[in-house]
Amino acid sequence: MLDPMKETAAAWIDSNESRGVSLLKKLVEQRSVQGNESGAQAIILEKCRQLGLQIDLWEPERESLKSHPHFYCTRAHFKDSPNIAAVLSGKGGGKSLILNGHIDVVPEGDLSRWEDEPYSASCRDGKVYGRGTSDMKGGTVALLMAMEALIANGIQLNGDVIFQSVIEEESGGAGTLAAAVKGYKADGALIPEPTGMKIFSKQQGSMWFKVKIRGLSAHGGTRYEGVSAIEKSYAAASHIKSLEDERNKRITDPLYETVPIPVPINIGEISGGNWPSSVPDLVIMSGRCGIAPDETAESVQQEFEEWMKTLAEKDPWFKDHPAEVEWYGARWLPNGLDGEHELLASLKASFLEASGKEAVVEASPWGTDGGMLFHAGGVPTVVFGPGATEAAHFPNEFIEVRAITECAKIIAFFLMDWCGTDDLLNGGSK
Amino acid sequence: MLDPMKETAAAWIDSNESRGVSLLKKLVEQRSVQGNESGAQAIILEKCRQLGLQIDLWEPERESLKSHPHFYCTRAHFKDSPNIAAVLSGKGGGKSLILNGHIDVVPEGDLSRWEDEPYSASCRDGKVYGRGTSDMKGGTVALLMAMEALIANGIQLNGDVIFQSVIEEESGGAGTLAAAVKGYKADGALIPEPTGMKIFSKQQGSMWFKVKIRGLSAHGGTRYEGVSAIEKSYAAASHIKSLEDERNKRITDPLYETVPIPVPINIGEISGGNWPSSVPDLVIMSGRCGIAPDETAESVQQEFEEWMKTLAEKDPWFKDHPAEVEWYGARWLPNGLDGEHELLASLKASFLEASGKEAVVEASPWGTDGGMLFHAGGVPTVVFGPGATEAAHFPNEFIEVRAITECAKIIAFFLMDWCGTDDLLNGGSK
Numbered sequence: 026m027l028d029p030m031k032e033t034a035a036a037w038i039d040s041n042e043s044r045g046v047s048l049l050k051k052l053v054e055q056r057s058v059q060g061n062e063s064g065a066q067a068i069i070l071e072k073c074r075q076l077g078l079q080i081d082l083w084e085p086e087r088e089s090l091k092s093h094p095h096f097y098c099t100r101a102h103f104k105d106s107p108n109i110a111a112v113l114s115g116k117g118g119g120k121s122l123i124l125n126g127h128i129d130v131v132p133e134g135d136l137s138r139w140e141d142e143p144y145s146a147s148c149r150d151g152k153v154y155g156r157g158t159s160d161m162k163g164g165t166v167a168l169l170m171a172m173e174a175l176i177a178n179g180i181q182l183n184g185d186v187i188f189q190s191v192i193e194e195e196s197g198g199a200g201t202l203a204a205a206v207k208g209y210k211a212d213g214a215l216i217p218e219p220t221g222m223k224i225f226s227k228q229q230g231s232m233w234f235k236v237k238i239r240g241l242s243a244h245g246g247t248r249y250e251g252v253s254a255i256e257k258s259y260a261a262a263s264h265i266k267s268l269e270d271e272r273n274k275r276i277t278d279p280l281y282e283t284v285p286i287p288v289p290i291n292i293g294e295i296s297g298g299n300w301p302s303s304v305p306d307l308v309i310m311s312g313r314c315g316i317a318p319d320e321t322a323e324s325v326q327q328e329f330e331e332w333m334k335t336l337a338e339k340d341p342w343f344k345d346h347p348a349e350v351e352w353y354g355a356r357w358l359p360n361g362l363d364g365e366h367e368l369l370a371s372l373k374a375s376f377l378e379a380s381g382k383e384a385v386v387e388a389s390p391w392g393t394d395g396g397m398l399f400h401a402g403g404v405p406t407v408v409f410g411p412g413a414t415e416a417a418h419f420p421n422e423f424i425e426v427r428a429i430t431e432c433a434k435i436i437a438f439f440l441m442d443w444c445g446t447d448d449l450l451n452g453g454s455k
Numbered sequence: 456m457l458d459p460m461k462e463t464a465a466a467w468i469d470s471n472e473s474r475g476v477s478l479l480k481k482l483v484e485q486r487s488v489q490g491n492e493s494g495a496q497a498i499i500l501e502k503c504r505q506l507g508l509q510i511d512l513w514e515p516e517r518e519s520l521k522s523h524p525h526f527y528c529t530r531a532h533f534k535d536s537p538n539i540a541a542v543l544s545g546k547g548g549g550k551s552l553i554l555n556g557h558i559d560v561v562p563e564g565d566l567s568r569w570e571d572e573p574y575s576a577s578c579r580d581g582k583v584y585g586r587g588t589s590d591m592k593g594g595t596v597a598l599l600m601a602m603e604a605l606i607a608n609g610i611q612l613n614g615d616v617i618f619q620s621v622i623e624e625e626s627g628g629a630g631t632l633a634a635a636v637k638g639y640k641a642d643g644a645l646i647p648e649p650t651g652m653k654i655f656s657k658q659q660g661s662m663w664f665k666v667k668i669r670g671l672s673a674h675g676g677t678r679y680e681g682v683s684a685i686e687k688s689y690a691a692a693s694h695i696k697s698l699e700d701e702r703n704k705r706i707t708d709p710l711y712e713t714v715p716i717p718v719p720i721n722i723g724e725i726s727g728g729n730w731p732s733s734v735p736d737l738v739i740m741s742g743r744c745g746i747a748p749d750e751t752a753e754s755v756q757q758e759f760e761e762w763m764k765t766l767a768e769k770d771p772w773f774k775d776h777p778a779e780v781e782w783y784g785a786r787w788l789p790n791g792l793d794g795e796h797e798l799l800a801s802l803k804a805s806f807l808e809a810s811g812k813e814a815v816v817e818a819s820p821w822g823t824d825g826g827m828l829f830h831a832g833g834v835p836t837v838v839f840g841p842g843a844t845e846a847a848h849f850p851n852e853f854i855e856v857r858a859i860t861e862c863a864k865i866i867a868f869f870l871m872d873w874c875g876t877d878d879l880l881n882g883g884s885k
Binding site for chain 1: 564659661663664672673674675676677678679680683685686688689692715716719721722723724725726727728729730731732733734735738740741742743745784819820821822844845847848849
């Protein structure tokens with residue numbers, strides 16, 4: 026039988042669904058792409074004020090972060106891009122929890138592929154549409170609804186809850202790093218990235234590479250006198266594909282059992298040549314290399330670089346013109362909880378209690394700020410949220426309203442279970 | 456035994472080699488890339504004035520050209536980009552000849568790959584270095600030296616010589632088109648493009664294409680949910696290579712006997728994707744498709760487009776996502792003289808007489824304004840010049856001074872032979 030306090034919290038969430046939708050719409054209407062986060066953060070700030078949280082709003086300082094080994098950021102400054110941490114203090118004697126959501130969204134891309142204006146936050150058929158709905162303003166709304174369900178019903182926790190609305194997740198995690206450096210730590214953390222209500226106990230890391238392929242220029246009319254860097258780039262891409270095969274053969278973690286390519290290497294961009302009538306002498310391919318939860322970025326870089334050297338065995342051209350590998354731009358650290366970790370066990374129990382179903386536990390195909398929370402802050406982190414993975418970063422991004430409220434209930438139960446509350450009949454902190 | 460008049464002309468050219476070099480240096484120092492031709496044309500103009508030619512200098516008018524079926528140009532206007540035609544009138548009774556050189560040069564490209572500043576016109580080891588030396592200010596200097604050798608020695612021709620210094624050859628031939636439309640015609644034409652002193656009786660045409668390849672976007676971490684346009688572009692490029700093979704199998708013209716790929720299809724540029732962590736959904740490849748001398752642009756376009764449709768037989772993806780072919784930008788019409796044409800015979804004879812060697816006759820691997828002279832003006836055209844094909848369009852472009860003077864002699868003899876002169880002991884016009 027469900028504890029009456031949990032019943033109360035769940036009922037409050039159900040009856041306040043429209044308030045959650047209203048908050049989400051306001052957040053989505055703010056185009057909080059990198060450098061433009063302040064409008065959305067102002068809405069978060071006002072909500073935290075209404076909830077009576079202890080608010081800390083600050084603009085991270087590049088100078089104090091840049092020497093950190095996990096600072097991956099090309100921004101010159103974070104002026105007008107504030108981070109928020111807002112604390113719901115516990116009575117004492119319970120475990121603390123960070124609830125972390127990022128406020129930044131990726132750009133909307135090709136407008137012609139959107140059915141609605143990307144920041145119109147249109148609602149229909151139980152869904153809200155728009156950039157950032159799934160990734161991850163819907164998740165942030167679930168966090169705030171879960172906290173409000175407790176606050177509104179006078180349910181007091183023993184441990185502290187630190188709600189964070191951070192910048193820069195989409196570009197390497199400098200926002201969460203800034204919070205960790207500022208001293209925000211806890212016994213555990215939950216990030217409601219769009220997992221489709223699965224629990225991602227491990228997260229794949231990733232980093233960006235550039236591969237430069239050289240050719241030999243010639244006039245297109247005598248192209249046989251040159252060597253096309255475009256043709257050579259096919260060999261290089263195929264060699265990268267073989268590396269992906271090799272790396273994925275090694276993955277035995279059952280969490281990846283159903284995943285076709287657990288740790289993909291994606292070539293996302295290609296550019297080469299500068300004149301239709303010339304044989305191109307340079308092609309640059311850029312991409313994303315996945316890092317398995319038990320790997321380090323450094324070991325993967327080394328493997329990649331060594332592998333590319335062996336291209337010369339397939340095509341002697343590369344002996345004197347080796348593919349040049351460069352690591353650049355954003356990076357997301359991998360992260361993983363032991364299958365027996367208490368944070369995972371507690372969330373699974375709350376999931377079962379709130380939904381009546383066993384949670385599906387998988388490993389994420391992408392990085393999150395969980396890597397930063399753990400590697401920079403030492404905080405064990407689990408990722409679980411209401412949005413749709415397949416919708417994130419794409420046109421017509423959406424989220425199901427029902428998933429937000431279901432997720433909010435599970436998180437509300439999890440807060441009571443993890444942080445503990447004397448208001449529970451069974452005493453909490455189980 | 457060489458005719459005394461020819462001996463006089465040849466001797467004059469030999470002893471005035473340094474004047475030719477001086478003129479070439481002045482021309483090379485002018486960076487006459489598209490839109491910036493006026494400085495170099497001013498030097499040509501002054502030289503024509505010194506030679507006493509009837510000068511016509513005009514800026515082509517886009518309005519009067521744009522409806523012409525052979526107008527291939529993206530410029531909005533030709534203000535400050537004058538064409539020059541300068542006529543050396545004959546006494547009458549001889550055949551007329553157009554001597555056509557283009558004043559525009561292609562951009563210098565990557566400066567770091569040049570040993571000298573590209574417009575410094577450095578001289579060493581009997582060569583002049585710089586953008587435009589071979590392509591084709593050296594050829595233009597050879598034309599002017601040949602004419603001056605006759606004028607300075609009082610050798611009068613029967614037919615008219617129309618010297619043209621035109622703009623826009625490197626971008627589709629609007630300069631030569633403008634001269635043809637203005638009414639400049641002749642019984643034959645010679646263009647001293649850098650043939651390495653071979654006679655190119657036929658010229659390959661070419662045109663630019665774009666091929667768009669579609670994919671299906673997805674997050675790089677779940678790249679198996681998408682279809683990479685980069686991977687699909689390899690299939691498309693390989694299919695284009697097969698078309699090149701097919702087309703070149705058909706070429707039986709003995710002029711192409713020693714050419715590895717008589718009519719190449721060159722993919723010169725590739726670009727695709729816009730985010731390292733996304734599966735790219737669009738790749739655009741641009742290139743140059745050769746047109747054999749006996750083909751039309753239209754028939755080649757049709758063959759190319761039909762061929763690309765058959766890609767779906769190799770990979771069903773292309774059935775619903777066909778490669779999209781577009782023809783754009785510059786175009787050079789193919790051109791060719793019959794092996795028995797009197798213009799070719801006359802030039803070969805002059806070559807033998809001036810150099811003591813049989814001329815090598817081949818087909819050019821690139822287009823020239825010869826296509827425009829013939830198709831827009833009806834003028835049979837031969838291409839023969841002193842520059843080095845392999846130097847054109849590349850860093851450290853150069854020309855051998857000796858080749859300029861040798862070429863000038865052959866052209867001087869050719870002028871006397873083709874246009875006729877009563878001053879020749881044998882009567883000329885043979």
